[in-house]
Structure formats: C-alpha cells, structure tokens
Amino acid sequence: MRKTVPILYLCFSFAVSPVQAGITDPVPIHSMVSLEKTRPFFYPVTKNFYNDQDKIAAQTILMEALGEGYEGMVAVGEVIRNREKLFSKDVDSVCLMPRQFSCWNDTKRAHEFLRKNRLYLFVALLAWKHSKRTSLTHGATDYHANSVHPYWADAYRVTTRIGRHIFYAREVV
Secondary structure: OOOOOHHHHHHHOOOOOHHHOOOOOOOOOOOOEHHHOOOOOOOOOOOOOOOOHHHHHHHHHEEEEEEEEHHHHHHHHHHHHHHHHOOOOHHHHHHHHOOOOHHHHOHHHHHHHHHHHHHHHHHHHHHHHHHHHOOOOOOOOOEEEEEEEOOOOHHHHHHHHHHHHHEEEEEOO
C-alpha cells in the first residue's frame, strides 16, 4: 500500500511582476504552498465595493497603466474623471468612446489582457477610488506614452510627466 504525501505547488510569477507594476502584496507569498493550507493572497472584490461604472474605469486603468505603478494608475483615473466633467458623460461612455483610450481599440486583445491580469483589478479599483481625492495631473484630460508623439499633442498644455506618460490639459477658450 502506497503512502500518500501532500502535493506541494510552486507559486509562479504573473505576466507582469508586482515589482514591474509598482505593487507590493500585503500578504507574504511563500515559495512553497501546501494544497491543504492555501489561502488566497489577493482579496476578492465584493459587489459592495464597486458598480459597473467602477468596473469599466478600473479595467481601463489596468490596461492603460499596469506597468506605471500605483501613481500612474491614479493619474489615469484622474484623466477619466476630468473627461467626465469635460464631456458631461458617464464613466463608461468616456472610457469606451471610440479612439480615446487605445486599450479598447481591439476588444478581443483587451479581454485577453484582462483575463491574464485579473488579479491586479483590485489595485486598479483602489486607484480609481483614490483618484477622486488627488490632483497628480493638475487637471489633465489627455495623455500619451513618451514613446509616441500624437498629432494633437502640440495643441494642448503639458501638465506633468508620470512614469512613461505625458499628461496634457486642454485650454479653455
């Protein structure tokens, strides 16, 4: 008769490591985890914490700024909020507006990215909630990666640079 031994599993890193994303996990992850004693190292998002508008905003933040750390995520959240005011529209209309947030240009690719990085959604939700009380971008309504120079960039005023993003404010005439 064979003796059964508990199976041990290794924790593997995700597509983007927490260090790259600027995120530190509040619960330590041990390299070896026993199957019988596992506890999730992430906190499940409850329905009380967000609504559908928050979910769209958090998904947009996650796709646009996962590699920019928490401050970059908050800054993208501020841009979404500033566009809400500018266009007088709700969050999902602003985020899903054609050709505004490049992450939604290819929805198949967007859903694949969200599926692979769903564990970071809670951090993006926190950044979205936090962006309501911050002013990192000084009223920015637009941004782009510093690796490109879009046609509209010269028409707007640069407000700040955070990570690899340059933020702009539209001048009110």
